[in-house]
Amino acid sequence: NAGVTQTPKFQVLKTGQSMTLQCAQDMNHNSMYWYRQDPGMGLRLIYYSASEGTTDKGEVPNGYNVSRLNKREFSLRLESAAPSQTSVYFCASSENRLYQETQYFGPGTRLLVL
């Protein structure tokens, strides 16, 4: 039981390049989330998926797209990376869409955009 896994662990991109961050959970959770973590800002929600087949914008969705591929997997895509997207990205999951349930976080992806 690995919990929430994320790939890659580290990535360096040039401005304008694209990439997809992958996330998978093996806890049979319905809801999944993408956050970014920046110094002094805490964690901010980018997108979430309350259940398979649905996605919704969070607090900071601009410049990102997501795909809920199946119940297990939720990917985050940067179409044209910008230096402002340098951050640590965390994927999380919870049993269902009620936000008062515990969210389980992955280990993060550290992204540097030059």
Added chain:
Amino acid sequence: QQQVKQSPQSLIVQKGGISIINCAYENTAFDYFPWYQQFPGKGPALLIAIRPDVSEKKEGRFTISFNKSAKQFSLHIMDSQPGDSATYFCAATDSWGKLQFGAGTQVVVTP
């Protein structure tokens, strides 16, 4: 703007001391207040949570104090240990809303 304000940004405490982290919020619809603990290089993990129908919740050396009228809540780490060195995030949400995190507090416990 952040809906949950957290202070201090960092603190250093000696082993055996008490660490205190404070959070304040404005949205009176918030009714669930979790604290997450994050070790370097890891994702956050739920530490303890409280609902506003109680003023205090204790789990081991960790205690949340909640003041509904002041719209403030705090985390106390009693008998702080070097293994408690981590970043702590307070958060808040209403029944259907999204988790709003504070900016985080880096706690360093010196031997």
